[in-house]
Amino acid sequence: xxxxxxxxxxxxxxxxxxxxxxxxxxxxxxxxxxxxxxxxxxxxxxxxxxxxxxxxxxxxxxxxxxxxxxxxxxxxxxxxxxxxxxxxxxxxxxxxxxxxxxxxxxxxxxxxxxxxxxxxxxxxxxxxxxxxxxxxxxxxxxxxxxxxxxxxxxxxxxxxxxxxxxxxxxxxxxxxxxxxxxxxxxxxxxxxxxxxxxxxxxxxxxxxxxxxxxxxxxxxxxxxxxxxxxxxxxxxxxxxxxxxxxxxxxxxxxxxxxxxxxxxxxxxxxxxxxxxxxxx
Amino acid sequence: xxxxxxxxxxxxxxxxxxxxxxxxxxxxxxxxxxxxxxxxxxxxxxxxxxxxxxxxxxxxxxxxxxxxxxxxxxxxxxxxxxxxxxxxxxxxxxxxxxxxxxxxxxxxxxxxxxxxxxxxxxxxxxxxxxxxxxxxxxxxxxxxxxxxxxxxxxxxxxxxxxxxxxxxxxxxxxxxxxxxxxxxxxxxxxxxxxxxxxxxxxxxxxxxxxxxxxxxxxxxxxxxxxxxxxxxxxxxxxxxxxxxxxxxxxxxxxxxxxxxxxxxxxxxxxxxxxxxxxxxxx
Amino acid sequence: xxxxxxxxxxxxxxxxxxxxxxxxxxxxxxxxxxxxxxxxxxxxxxxxxxxxxxxxxxxxxxxxxxxxxxxxxxxxxxxxxxxxxxxxxxxxxxxxxxxxxxxxxxxxxxxxxxxxxxxxxxxxxxxxxxxxxxxxxxxxxxxxxxxxxxxxxxxxxxxxxxxxxxxxxxxxxxxxxxxxxxxxxxxxxxxxxxxxxxxxxxxxxxxxxxxxxxxxxxxxxxxxxxxxxxxxxxxxxxxxxxxxxxxxxxxxxxxxxxxxxxxxxxxxxxxxxxxxxxxxxxxxxxxxxxxxxxxxxxxxxxxxxxxxxxxxxxxxxxxxxxxxxxxxxxxxx
Numbered sequence: 001x002x003x004x005x006x007x008x009x010x011x012x013x014x015x016x017x018x019x020x021x022x023x024x025x026x027x028x029x030x031x032x033x034x035x036x037x038x039x040x041x042x043x044x045x046x047x048x049x050x051x052x053x054x055x056x057x058x059x060x061x062x063x064x065x066x067x068x069x070x071x072x073x074x075x076x077x078x079x080x081x082x083x084x085x086x087x088x089x090x091x092x093x094x095x096x097x098x099x100x101x102x103x104x105x106x107x108x109x110x111x112x113x114x115x116x117x118x119x120x121x122x123x124x125x126x127x128x129x130x131x132x133x134x135x136x137x138x139x140x141x142x143x144x145x146x147x148x149x150x151x152x153x154x155x156x157x158x159x160x161x162x163x164x165x166x167x168x169x170x171x172x173x174x175x176x177x178x179x180x181x182x183x184x185x186x187x188x189x190x191x192x193x194x195x196x197x198x199x200x201x202x203x204x205x206x207x208x209x210x211x212x213x214x215x216x217x218x219x220x221x222x223x224x225x226x227x228x229x230x231x232x233x234x235x236x237x238x239x240x241x242x243x244x245x246x247x248x249x250x251x252x253x254x255x256x257x258x259x260x261x262x263x264x265x266x267x268x269x270x271x272x273x274x275x276x277x278x279x280x
Numbered sequence: 281x282x283x284x285x286x287x288x289x290x291x292x293x294x295x296x297x298x299x300x301x302x303x304x305x306x307x308x309x310x311x312x313x314x315x316x317x318x319x320x321x322x323x324x325x326x327x328x329x330x331x332x333x334x335x336x337x338x339x340x341x342x343x344x345x346x347x348x349x350x351x352x353x354x355x356x357x358x359x360x361x362x363x364x365x366x367x368x369x370x371x372x373x374x375x376x377x378x379x380x381x382x383x384x385x386x387x388x389x390x391x392x393x394x395x396x397x398x399x400x401x402x403x404x405x406x407x408x409x410x411x412x413x414x415x416x417x418x419x420x421x422x423x424x425x426x427x428x429x430x431x432x433x434x435x436x437x438x439x440x441x442x443x444x445x446x447x448x449x450x451x452x453x454x455x456x457x458x459x460x461x462x463x464x465x466x467x468x469x470x471x472x473x474x475x476x477x478x479x480x481x482x483x484x485x486x487x488x489x490x491x492x493x494x495x496x497x498x499x500x501x502x503x504x505x506x507x508x509x510x511x512x513x514x515x516x517x518x519x520x521x522x523x524x525x526x527x528x529x530x531x532x533x534x535x536x537x538x539x540x541x542x543x544x545x546x547x548x549x550x551x552x553x554x555x556x557x558x559x560x561x562x
Numbered sequence: 563x564x565x566x567x568x569x570x571x572x573x574x575x576x577x578x579x580x581x582x583x584x585x586x587x588x589x590x591x592x593x594x595x596x597x598x599x600x601x602x603x604x605x606x607x608x609x610x611x612x613x614x615x616x617x618x619x620x621x622x623x624x625x626x627x628x629x630x631x632x633x634x635x636x637x638x639x640x641x642x643x644x645x646x647x648x649x650x651x652x653x654x655x656x657x658x659x660x661x662x663x664x665x666x667x668x669x670x671x672x673x674x675x676x677x678x679x680x681x682x683x684x685x686x687x688x689x690x691x692x693x694x695x696x697x698x699x700x701x702x703x704x705x706x707x708x709x710x711x712x713x714x715x716x717x718x719x720x721x722x723x724x725x726x727x728x729x730x731x732x733x734x735x736x737x738x739x740x741x742x743x744x745x746x747x748x749x750x751x752x753x754x755x756x757x758x759x760x761x762x763x764x765x766x767x768x769x770x771x772x773x774x775x776x777x778x779x780x781x782x783x784x785x786x787x788x789x790x791x792x793x794x795x796x797x798x799x800x801x802x803x804x805x806x807x808x809x810x811x812x813x814x815x816x817x818x819x820x821x822x823x824x825x826x827x828x829x830x831x832x833x834x835x836x837x838x839x840x841x842x843x844x845x846x847x848x849x850x851x852x853x854x855x856x857x858x859x860x861x862x863x864x865x866x867x868x869x870x871x872x873x874x875x876x877x878x879x880x881x882x883x884x885x886x887x888x889x890x891x892x893x894x895x
Contacts, residue, residue, distance in 0.1 A: 012785040016682060022674025023691065026761065029754050030698045033709045040712075088605030096599060097368060105606045107880065108613050114808075114876035115869065116815025118842045119620070122865040126619035146612060153609065166405040170468070173363060174419040174475055175395030179598035184422040188409045207702025210817040210842070214849050234704045238818060241708055249712070256705050267700055271693070389592050395578070420577065430577045433570045476574055 034260070041257030044250055050258075054220050060247045064255055066222050070230040074137050074216055075205050077226065078144035083198060085145075086152025094160040095182055106157060109150040120146045121211030129215060137223070137230040140216030147208060148201040155197025159190040196270045203266040207259060209234035233259055311338040314509045315360065315397075315479060320374035322355050322364060329355045332374070333535040335528055337479065342501060342510045344520035344541065347530035348561065353513045356530065357481050360511065361397035362390040378478070395419075398477035398508075402484040404464035406456030406471070413452040415467055419475040434474050441507065442470035443500050462493025469500065473508065480504070482512040486519065498523050517557060521545050529553045620869060623862035626855060635863060641828040643852075648860035650867055652830045656838035657868070659831055660745060660824060661813040664752035669806055672757050676764035681790055692765055699758035707822035710751040715742040715823055722746065722835050737833030741825060746834045748824030752813045760809040767801035768794060804882035811875040815868070817842040841868040 048063050055062030089109075093102035124143035129135055163186050171181040187194070209232075212218065217229040218239060224230075233255055240252035315337040322330035330352040337343045337360075345353040358364040359372055362383060376383040383393050406415045414421065416438050417431050425431070435452070439445040444466040448459070456467060465485060472480060482501070486494040501510060501523045514520050520527055521541060528538040529552070537544060537553045548554045555561055621628075627635065631648065638649025679692050719742030726739040737744070771794045779789035795802070825837020826847050839847070841864050852858040 008785055008788070012787045015787045019674040019678040019682065022671045023678050025671050026675050026695050026698070026757055027691075029757075030694050032713070033698075033701070033706070033754075036709050036713050037705060085605050085608050088602050089609050092602035092606040096602060102606070105609050108609060110880060111873065111876045112613060114811045114815070114872050114879070115616070116817065116842055116872055118815070118817045118845055119616075119865050119869045119872075122623065122845070122862055123616050123619050126623040126862070127615065130623075146616075149609065149612065164405075166401065166403060167407060169363065169366070169399075169401065170405040170407065170471075171418070171422060172366065173361065173394055173399040173401075174422070174472065175391055175393075175398075176419065176422045177391045177592050177595050179594045180422050180424075182598070185407060185409075189407070191409075203700070207704065209702070209704045210846060213846055234702060234818075237704050237708065238822075241711060242822065252708060256708050259702060260705060263700055263702060264697065267697055391592055423578070425577045427573075427577050430570075430573050434574055437570060474574075475578060476571065 037253065037256050037260055040250075041253035041255075041260075044254035045257065049251075049254055053222060057243075058245050058247070064231075064233065064236060064251065064258075066219065067231040067233045067236040067255070068258075069222075069224065070137070070216070070219070071206060071232040071234075073224055073226075074140045074212075074230060074232055075144055075202055077138065077141035078148055078205060079198070079202055081141065081145040082148035082152055082201065086149045086197075086201075087156045087194065089149075090153050090156035090160055091182060091186075093157055095178070095186065106154070109153045112146075112150040113154070116210075117143075117147060117208050118210040118213075121214055124211060125214045132227070135215060135217035135229040136227045137216050138226045140212055140230065140232065141226070143211035143215050144205040144208065147211070148205050151201040151204060152197055155200065156190075156194055159193030159197065160186060162193065163189050192273055196273050199266050199270050199273075203263055207234055207263060209238050311341060313337070314339040314379065315511075316375075316377040316380075317360075318375040318377070320356070320359060320372070320376060322352070322359055323371040323373075324367065325369040329533050330359070331533045333530075335535055335538050337509060337511050338526060339509050340505055341525040342505050342512060342523055343526040343528065344524035345511065345513045345528050345530060346515070346517055346520045346556075347536075348556065349515065351530040352533040353528075353530045354483055357483055357511060357513050358399075360479070360481055361399055362393050363399065365390070395475055396477055397479045397481060398472035398475065399481045399483065400465070400468050400472055400485050403488050404461060404468050406459070406464050406467050408455065408457040410456055411453045412448050412456055412459070412467060415456040416470050416474050418471055438470040438474040441473050441504065442466045443496065443503070444470055460493070462489050462496060465489060465493070465497060466500065469497075469504075473504075477508060479509045479511065482510065484513050484515060487515065494519075517545075529556060531556070617869075620862060620866045624859055624866045626859035627863040628859075630856065631860075631863075635860075636867065639830060643857055646856055648856075648863075650841070650864050652828055653839045653841045653844050653864065654867065654871075655831060656745070656824075657814055657840035657842070657871075660748045660752055660820065660838075660840055661810055663745070663749035664756055664813045665806065665810055667749070667753040668757045668760055668809060671753075672760035672764055672805075672809070673802065675757075675761045676768055677790060677794075679761075679765050680768040681786065681794070692762070695758050696762050697758075699762055703755065703816060703818045706751055706755050707819040710747065710819055710823040711743075714751065715747055718742050718747045718750070726835070733832070734834045737835030738837070739835050741835065741837055743823050743825040744835045744837045745825070745831060748820050748838075748840070751819045751823050752816060755816065755819060756809040756813050759812055760805045763805035763808060764798075764802055767798045767805065770801075771797050800882055800886050804879050804886070807875055807879045807882065811872055811879065814840075814875065815842060815872050816840075817846050821846045841865070 048061065050063060050068065051065050052061070052063035053066055054064065089105055092098075093106055096102075120143050123146065124139045128139035128142050132139070167185055167189060168181055171185045172178070176184070212232050212235040216232055216235070218235050219229045219231045237252045237255045237259070240248035240255070243249075313336045317336070318334050320330060320333045321328060333356060345357060347353050355364060360376060360383075364370050364372065372384060378393075378396065382388070407418060410418060413435055416435050420431060420434065436445060439448065444463060447463060448454075456464070459467060469485075486497055489497070498519060501512065504510060512520075512524065524541045526539065527541045527544045529536045529544070529550075531552055537548060537550045539549070544553065545557060548557060627648065631638070635649050636654070637651050638647075639651050640647045640649055641652070642648075675695065679688055683691060719740060722739035722742065722744075725735045726737070729735045775793050775797065776789045779793050780786070784792070820840050821843035824840060824843055826839055826843060827837040828839055828844070829836065831838050845861050845865055845868075849858075849861055852861055
C-alpha cells in the first residue's frame with residue numbers, strides 16, 4: 001500500500017517537473033527570439049536608417065524610409081476599405097437580427113480567418129493585378145483588407161454584443177429612431193473595444209509579407225502612387241534576409257526590430273485598453 | 281384546499297375580464313381620458329400573454345397596474361409606447377388610443393409614439409458614456425438638436441422636476457453611472473421628462489432601489505402628475521395604494537378589475553382582487 | 563414662473579420639431595432607419611461576396627492548369643517548368659509532414675504549459691506567465707523566419723551532421739545533413755510558432771472546467787495530477803482537440819518562416835534532413851519566376867489545393883466549437 005502511494009507521489013512530482021519543462025521551453029523560445037532580434041537589430045537603428053532611401057545593392061548606408069512609408073500607405077488604404085465593411089457587417093449582424101443570414105456571415109468570417117495569407121495574395125493577384133496589368137500598392141491594400149475584414153468583423157460583433165439591451169431600450173423609449181440609437185449610443189459605448197479590434201487587425205496586416213510577394217511587389221525607390229509597386233517592411237525583410245549581402249542581412253535585422261517594436265507596442269496598448277474598460 | 285386551486289375555482293365562477301361597460305361604470309369620475317385601450321391582446325409567438333384588455337388612463341392622474349408575477353402587466357404597459365414589438369415574435373391585436381388616435385393604426389411610426397409616451401425602466405439605465413448633463417438632454421442630442429439656450433433651460437427644468445437638481449447641480453459633468461441607484465433612476469426620470477411626453481410609463485421603477493430611494497420616487501410621482509399623466513406597474517401593493525388614483529388588477533393576462541384606488545383596496549368587487557390584496561396568493 | 567415655464571415648454575416643442583400627428587406618415591418605418599438598414603446589410607453582403615470572389619478567382623486562375631491536368635495534378639510527382647508538366651503530391655506531403663511533426667512536438671508542450679498555467683500557478687501569477695506566451699502568438703512570421711534562418715539553422719545543421727554520423731543507418735537520418743534547412747528545421751520552426759496558439763486556447767478551455775469536479779476528486783484522495791488526468795482533460799477533450807486543429811491550420815498555411823528554413827526543393831521526402839517545399843513555400847518562391855501562363859496557373863492550382871485543405875481544417879474546427887456549445891448544455895444534466 002505504501003509503495004503504491006509513493007509511486008503516485010512520484011508521478012505527481014514527475015508530471016509537475018515535466019510541465020515546468022514545457023513552460024520553460026515556451027519561455028525559452030520567446031526570450032531567445034526576442035532577445036536575438038534585439039541584440040542583432042537594435043544597434044543598427046539610427047536616424048539615417050529610418051529616414052533615408054535604400055542605396056544600390058552591396059553598398060552600405062542608406063535606410064528603409066520607403067518601406068516604412070509604403071507599409072503605412074498600404075495598410076492605411078486597406079484600413080479605409082476594411083473598417084467600414086467589418087464594422088458595418090457587425091452592426092448588421094447584431095442590431096438587425098435576421099433568421100440565419102447574420103449567423104452565416106459571422107460563420108464565414110470565422111472560416112476566413114483561417115485562409116493562409118499566401119492564398120489571399122493569390123486572390124488579390126487574380127482580382128487586381130491581372131486586370132490592371134501590373135503590380136500596385138492598391139492590390140496590396142486589397143490583400144491586406146481581405147485579411148483585416150474578418151478580424152474586425154469578429155471583434156466588432158463581440159464588442160456590440162457586450163452593449164446591454166437596456167441602453168438601447170432607454171434610447172428607443174425617448175423616441176429616438178433605431179439608426180440614431182446605434183450611432184449615438186451603441187457605437188460610442190462600445191468604442192473602446194471597437195478600436196482595440198481595429199488596432200489588432202492593423203497590427204496583424206503590418207507584419208504580413210506573403211501577400212505582398214505578388215501584389216505590392218516591392219520597390220527600391222520612393223513611391224506613394226497607389227497604382228505602382230511599393231516597398232513594405234515585411235517584404236523588405238524577406239528580400240534582404242535571403243539576399244547575398246551582409247549589409248542587407250544587417251538591415252533585415254534592424255527592420256525586424258522595428259517591426260517587432262510596433263507589434264509589441266500595439267499588443268500592450270490593446271491589452272491596457274481592454275483592461276481599463278473592464279475596470280469601469 | 282390550497283390557495284391556488286381556490287383561485288382557480290374563483291376564476292371559473294366569475295366573469296373574468298371587465299367589459300367596457302363595467303369599466304365605464306366603475307370608474308366614471310368625470311375625469312378626462314388621456315389613453316384608452318380597447319380589446320388589447322398580446323402574443324409572443326403562439327403564447328397569449330395579455331387577453332382582451334380594455335381600460336383607460338386618466339389625464340393628470342396616476343394609474344397603477346398591479347398583479348402577481350407573470351400576470352402580463354409589464355407586457356401590457358410596454359404596448360402603450362410600442363416597446364413590446366421590439367421583442368422578436370411579438371404580436372399585438374386591438375387598439376391603443378392616445379387622445380383618440382390609434383397608436384397601432386396604419387401609417388403610425390413608433391418613433392413618434394415614443395416621443396409622446398415616455399418610459400422609465402425597472403433597472404436604472406443612464407448612458408454610461410455621457411455625463412449627468414448629457415444624459416438629461418440625450419433625447420435632444422441624439423436627435424441632433426443643438427440649441428444651447430433651450431438645452432440649458434431643459435437641463436435645469438428636468439432635473440428640478442425629478443427632484444435631483446440640488447443633489448447634482450455642482451456635478452453636472454460627472455458620469456451618469458457615478459450616481460447612486462436612486463439618483464440614477466431620478467436621472468432617468470429627468471431624461472424622460474426632458475422631451476415633454478404627454479404620458480409617462482413606469483415599469484416597476486423602484487424594485488431595484490432601497491426604501492429611502494423608493495420613498496423619494498413615490499413622492500416625485502405625486503408631484504409629477506400635474507405635469508404628465510402617469511401609469512405605473514408595481515408588484516408592491518402598498519406602493520400602489522400610496523401613489524395612485526386608479527388601479528388595475530391583472531391576473532393571468534386578463535384585467536380582472538379596474539377602479540379608483542381607494543375603492544379597489546377597501547371594497548373590491550371581484551373575489552380574486554380581494555384575495556390578492558389580502559395576500560391569499562401572489 | 564408659470565409664464566417662463568410655458569415659454570420653455572414651447573421652445574422645447576419647437577426644438578423637437580413639434581408634435582407630429584399620428585398616422586400622418588406614408589411609410590411606417592422612418593426614412594433614416596430604412597437607409598441605414600440597407601447600408602448595413604450591403605456591408606454584410608460584401609463579406610459574402612468576398613468569400614465567393616475568393617473561390618471564384620482561385621478557380622478561374624487555376625483553370626488552365628485544371629483543364630490540362632485535372633485530378634492527376636493531385637497525385638503526380640513531376641514538377642518540370644521546362645517540360646510543362648506540373649503536379650503537387652510531393653508538396654502536399656511536404657506540407658502535411660512538416661505540419662504533423664510540428665504538432666507532435668507542439669501538442670505535449672502546449673498542453674503541458676496550459677495545464678501548468680491553469681492548475682499549478684497561483685491566480686495572480688497566471689497573467690504574468692501566459693501574457694508573454696500570447697505575445698509570441700502575435701509575432702509576424704517573417705521574424706520567426708529571420709531567427710530561424712540565422713540562429714536556428716546553423717544549430718540544426720550541427721545536430722543533423724552529428725545524427726547522421728552516429729545514426730545514419732536510420733532512414734530518417736539518412737539525408738543531406740549539411741544543408742541545415744529541411745523537414746526538421748521547417749517542423750521545428752512551425753512547432754515554435756504553433757505552440758503559443760494551442761497553449762492560449764487550451765488555457766482558456768481548461769479554465770472552464772468546473773472547480774467542483776476537480777475538488778471532488780481531490781476530496782476522494784487523488785493527487786492533483788490524477789484529478790487533472792481523470793477529470794479535467796476528459797471534460798475538455800473536445801475543446802483541446804479544437805485547439806490542436808486550429809494549430810494545424812496555422813501550420814499548414816504558414817508561408818514566410820517555412821520558406822526561409824524549410825528547404826526549397828521539389829521532391830518526395832526520404833529523410834528528416836531533406837529540403838522540401840510546402841505548398842505555401844513553393845508558391846512564394848516560384849511565383850516571380852513563372853514566366854508563362856500554364857506555370858502561373860499551376861501555382862494557383864497549388865494555392866487552390868492549399869485553400870481546400872485549410873478550409874476543411876477550419877470547418878472541422880467550427881464543427882467542434884459547435885459541438886462544445888451544444889455538449890456543455892448536456893453536461894449540465
